[in-house]
Amino acid sequence: MKDLISINDLSVDQINYIFKLAETLKKNPYQSVLNRRSMAMIFEKPSLRTRVTFEVGMHQLGGHAVYLQPSDIKLGERETVADAARNLERWVDIIMARTFKHETITKLAENCSIPVINALSDIEHPCQAMADFFTVLEHRKNFSGFTMAFVGDGNNVCHSLMLLSGKLGVNFILACPKGYEADTAVTAQTKSLMAQNGGSFRIVHDVNEAAVCADALYTDVWVSMGQEEETKIRREKFKSYQLNADLLKKASGEMLVMHCLPAHRGEEITDEVIDGTHSIVLDQAENRLHVQKAIILYLLHKDNEITV
Numbered sequence: 477m478k479d480l481i482s483i484n485d486l487s488v489d490q491i492n493y494i495f496k497l498a499e500t501l502k503k504n505p506y507q508s509v510l511n512r513r514s515m516a517m518i519f520e521k522p523s524l525r526t527r528v529t530f531e532v533g534m535h536q537l538g539g540h541a542v543y544l545q546p547s548d549i550k551l552g553e554r555e556t557v558a559d560a561a562r563n564l565e566r567w568v569d570i571i572m573a574r575t576f577k578h579e580t581i582t583k584l585a586e587n588c589s590i591p592v593i594n595a596l597s598d599i600e601h602p603c604q605a606m607a608d609f610f611t612v613l614e615h616r617k618n619f620s621g622f623t624m625a626f627v628g629d630g631n632n633v634c635h636s637l638m639l640l641s642g643k644l645g646v647n648f649i650l651a652c653p654k655g656y657e658a659d660t661a662v663t664a665q666t667k668s669l670m671a672q673n674g675g676s677f678r679i680v681h682d683v684n685e686a687a688v689c690a691d692a693l694y695t696d697v698w699v700s701m702g703q704e705e706e707t708k709i710r711r712e713k714f715k716s717y718q719l720n721a722d723l724l725k726k727a728s729g730e731m732l733v734m735h736c737l738p739a740h741r742g743e744e745i746t747d748e749v750i751d752g753t754h755s756i757v758l759d760q761a762e763n764r765l766h767v768q769k770a771i772i773l774y775l776l777h778k779d780n781e782i783t784v
């Protein structure tokens with residue numbers, strides 16, 4: 477495995493191994509094993525969590541990260557994606573990229589010999605999903621019979637959560653308006669993974685149907701980065717797909733409330749729900765750091781140098 481572009485790149489054993497390594501790193505965060513290795517961080521879109529966790533993570537491991545903002549390199553515009561990749565591999569040891577098009581990340585990976593990590597594309601957000609299920613594990617100990625209900629848009633975050641549910645044998649329900657279902661290829665891959673590993677996949681349009689069987693209620697923004705011109709129509713279509721106190725009353729008293737953040741309070745989630753007792757959103761955000769450090773070490777083959 478050279479890159480982490482999709483959850484599909486990971487085997488079940490690799491996922492469990494990364495979770496264990498993340499647990500170790502969470503207990504003992506400062507491990508100088510990277511010996512001044514460098515990461516290029518390519519951002520075509522804004523970020524708080526991803527930028528800080530990758531940059532701080534590299535630093536805590538004894539490496540260094542170079543932040544390249546959208547206006548710095550203009551991938552595919554100032555020079556081709558392939559040329560940028562061929563240059564970067566001469567200077568740095570690993571690349572992470574947040575791009576509009578998923579193909580930009582696959583092109584980067586195809587044109588360099590160093591690992592490339594998908595830090596969010598239009599199709600997937602694998603590091604988010606890995607941190608999210610690691611967080612569920614901290615709160616629930618195992619995934620046996622677990623049902624995740626994703627309320628909102630069948631988007632990049634939803635796709636990675638679906639695929640990871642398929643790997644882990646978790647039940648997944650997507651509650652979304654008609655026309656905003658998950659990508660058909662990702663849906664087919666999820667179903668095929670569930671046929672091997674257990675779990676079930678369902679799409680519903682009634683949010684209450686998802687809430688009644690949810691062990692976790694997960695939501696994300698109605699308008700993802702790059703979809704800003706659709707804001708008006710999306711606000712209208714998604715208005716009944718909100719995590720609010722009424723919806724929570726229909727779910728189990730033990731249910732977890734999850735969000736990848738940033739949250740648009742008052743749209744997909746209310747203040748009282750995101751700040752309420754069921755919410756684990758800040759644990760999710762914290763665990764981006766620990767899980768991504770484990771991913772970096774695994775890809776750079778430095779994982780076996782870690783001590784607790």
Ligand code: CP
Binds near residue numbers: 523525526527
């Ligand atoms: N969840 C997430 O990726 O956050 P940022 O967009 O702030 O990086």
Ligand code: NVA
Binds near residue numbers: 596632696737
């Ligand atoms: N779906 C959101 C996730 C942000 C972390 C987006 O793509 O903007």
